[in-house]
Amino acid sequence: MTDLRTALREAAERLAATSDTARLDAELLLAHALGVSRNDLLLGRAQGEVPTQFEALIRRRIDHEPIAYILGTQPFCDLDLAVSPAVLIPRGDSETLIEVARAAREGRPPACILDLGTGSGALLLAALSLWPEAEGIGLERSADARAIASRNATAHGLAARARIIAGDWTSAGWTDGLGRFDLILANPPYVEDNAELAPSVRAHEPAEALFAGPQGLDDYRRLIPAIPSLLAPGGTALFEIGHRQSAAVAALAETAGLTVKVHQDLAGRPRCVELA
Structure with a gap:
């Protein structure tokens, strides 16, 4: 034995x-x-x-199945989140957005938060935990992912402040009725279609949450032009980026009339663009 x-x-x-x-x-x-x-x-x-x-x-x-899927949970910003193959596994790099948000909104706590492509709800729920007076919307086209996000919101006592809704930014009129937000968070797909990825990622994590065309920019091209119509006056939008994409994403934002700051992750790589 x-x-x-x-x-x-x-x-x-x-x-x-x-x-x-x-x-x-x-x-x-x-x-x-x-x-x-x-x-x-x-x-x-x-x-x-x-x-x-x-x-x-x-x-x-x-x-090569990821540990998070086997265990069914993944920690993120002091939250223990349920995950499944329906959602991208939250990563420590994405916590950069929450730290940048904390600094950017110092003394100006957001009342309304939008998380574009909420997946497991990681960014939205972390932000709502940071600002207990805030309310937020998690936009997600996958019904299975919305179920996971709703489950996580309930588990952490945030369901009353987190509204998980269906939405698809590849469809015309996707912003209709959303309103304006003090803080917008987004970790859209940004991996190049032919990128070399670990088997645990390519074979197990949802392709629709990873890949965004030959340059990994397709979803930024759809999302960033809509940001001015979604930001409230004085609002802040934060996008996660691949470490070689800062110049391209900044150019898209400047074309949309937005100001840009680039922030690095703990490894010193460009990881987040701040738009206002």
């Missing part, structure tokens, strides 16, 4: 060819199979036999 320590070591060895974080992955998956926290596992509080489902979880990870 394999004990938990041995099972953990063997799983990490098997995952090494798939993951750069093999030991962490093994710890998370074993804790999940046991129904305990990773801390409990590491502190020796988990007891008993290796769960039979642990092997199935390891096989899923060997097949």
Whole structure:
């Protein structure tokens, strides 16, 4: 009979060819199979036999399925968010938008927030958590993604302030009736169609949330011209960008009559454009 320590070591060895974080992955998956926290596992509080489902979880990870989808959750800005293959996995890079928003709206808390392509609701819910008096709309064309976002809003006590609605910015008149907003957040698709991506991303995350034409700019070209009609006076719009896209996105914004600031992520790469 394999004990938990041995099972953990063997799983990490098997995952090494798939993951750069093999030991962490093994710890998370074993804790999940046991129904305990990773801390409990590491502190020796988990007891008993290796769960039979642990092997199935390891096989899923060997097949490059992202840990977040296997566990069904992903942390983002101190929120534990439900995720599924219907939504892009929230990433630490996207937290840059929330930090920029915090600084940009210092002393001017937004009353109305719009999240374009809300997915799991990560940006909208993080912003609503930051400003408890604010209300917001999460626009999303995928019904499955809207269900995830609504579930997350309810789980974090934000359902009364977060309205998740259907919308598709590739359709004419998509801004009709939305109104104007003090803060607009957007992490649109921005990956080039032929970009080299890790198998865990290309094979498992939703293509419609990733790819945006040969230059990765198609959705910026649709969205940015609409921003002046959606911003309230003195409003701020923040877009996540790929690290080589700042000049192209800035040019689109300037053509739309917007002022532009580019902000870097923690790795020092351009990650967010601030439009006003």
